[in-house]
Every structure is written in structure tokens, then in C-alpha cells.
Amino acid sequence: MGRKVLVLNQDYSALSICSVPKAFLLVYLNKAELVAESEQFTLRTVNDEFPMPSVIRLHRYVSLPYKGVMLTRQNIFKRDSHRCQYCGTPEDLTLDHVLPKSRGGKTSWDNLITACKRCNSRKGDFTPEEANMKLRQKPFKPTFLVFLRDFSGSLEQSWMPFLSKREKVFD
Known part of the structure; x- marks a missing residue:
């Protein structure tokens, strides 16, 4: 189960991405609420069937002083x-x-x-201009929101309303 779930803070701002089992556990333990579920998949046990989370929102606000993308x-x-x-x-x-x-x-x-x-x-030890090599794109630091939206792999359609909000909050 390699699917991912968007985790929202209490104020509906994007916080992180987690695995489906982790998201289900947060909802089951009443630490988060289900905001959006997968339209194609469900979670099944021997006796029950549960909606597979796509977006969850934490019940308590998590204060993160710096929400940036690590340079790795x-x-x-x-x-x-x-x-x-x-x-x-x-x-x-x-x-x-x-x-x-x-x-x-x-x-x-x-x-x-x-x-x-x-x-x-x-x-070698030259700049691209000195080596007569053209860069395909200028390097840039992605904001947290842009990184989640554009570089996290597959995106669920249900994530888009939460990932298209103003980015300046995360700079």
C-alpha cells in the first residue's frame, strides 16, 4: 500500500504527507478527522470496510516555526x-x-x-557559461507548498484545494 495521504493542520493548511496506515490510525484514534476519501479504494478488514483516507485534518494545531524543504x-x-x-x-x-x-x-x-x-x-571547475554548457532551468529553492504540490510524486485530485492556497505563508 504505497498510497499517500495529505495531512492538514487544524487551520486546514498543508502540514505533511503520510502513509495510509498512519492516517487511518490518526482518524481511528480520534486525533484527526477524515476530510476527503479515495474514490477508488477502501480499507477492508475481515468484518468491516472503511473509507481510505486521502486528506485528513488534525484536531490539535501543530506549531511549526519553520516549514521549509530540507536540502538533500x-x-x-x-x-x-x-x-x-x-x-x-x-x-x-x-x-x-x-x-x-x-x-x-x-x-x-x-x-x-x-x-x-x-x-x-x-x-569541471568552470561555470556553465565558461564551459559553454547551457542549463535547462535555473536552480531555485522550492517553497514547502510548491514541493508538496509539484515534487511529491503522485497527487490526488482531492489535495488540490489545499495545495493551491497562497504560498507566501511558507517562505
């Missing part, structure tokens, strides 16, 4: 659609600093991209 290798790959940002291949991927570290480049969302080993070696 996998999150960079997700942002860049698991493609080399120079040639577009999905093979032999690694990370590349647009401005090389040896020249003062930082390890940040705005300076890291996904690159295949071949292009990364070809670029």
Missing part, C-alpha cells in the same frame, strides 16, 4: 525531475555546484543542480 540529494533530484540539467539524461546522476566550491560556490538550493557524471566532468 534526493530533494535536489526531485526538483530537477531526476534529469541532468545540462543534457537531460536520467543516467548516472550526481550533484554539481553551478559556481564551483573551489571558487566560492555555496552548497545551497540556488547553486546545486542534478548533473550526469559525464557533464559534471566536462564542466
Whole structure:
């Protein structure tokens, strides 16, 4: 059961994504309420049938001082659609600093991209302009909401009303 459930805070703001068993448990223990259920799937036991959660809302407000996307290798790959940002291949991927570290480049969302080993070696210790290599897209730091909406894999249609709200809250 690899399906995911959108978890909303008490104020209906997107908080996280969790597994179906975790979401069902939160609803069953009365820690959350079912906001939307899957139209295609149900959860079955020997004696009962339950709606499969798609969106749940916590009964208590969870205060998160910073709601950002962690800078990790996998999150960079997700942002860049698991493609080399120079040639577009999905093979032999690694990370590349647009401005090389040896020249003062930082390890940040705005300076890291996904690159295949071949292009990364070809670029070497140069900037893309100096190596005459064009970036497919400029690196950027995704907001929490954008990351949930665009890079979390498959999205349920029932999530969209909660993921299309104003993003400025999460910056």
C-alpha cells in the first residue's frame, strides 16, 4: 500500500504527507478527522470496510516555526525531475555546484543542480557559461507548498484545494 495521504493542520493548511496506515490510525484514534476519501479504494478488514483516507485534518494545531524543504540529494533530484540539467539524461546522476566550491560556490538550493557524471566532468571547475554548457532551468529553492504540490510524486485530485492556497505563508 504505497498510497499517500495529505495531512492538514487544524487551520486546514498543508502540514505533511503520510502513509495510509498512519492516517487511518490518526482518524481511528480520534486525533484527526477524515476530510476527503479515495474514490477508488477502501480499507477492508475481515468484518468491516472503511473509507481510505486521502486528506485528513488534525484536531490539535501543530506549531511549526519553520516549514521549509530540507536540502538533500534526493530533494535536489526531485526538483530537477531526476534529469541532468545540462543534457537531460536520467543516467548516472550526481550533484554539481553551478559556481564551483573551489571558487566560492555555496552548497545551497540556488547553486546545486542534478548533473550526469559525464557533464559534471566536462564542466569541471568552470561555470556553465565558461564551459559553454547551457542549463535547462535555473536552480531555485522550492517553497514547502510548491514541493508538496509539484515534487511529491503522485497527487490526488482531492489535495488540490489545499495545495493551491497562497504560498507566501511558507517562505
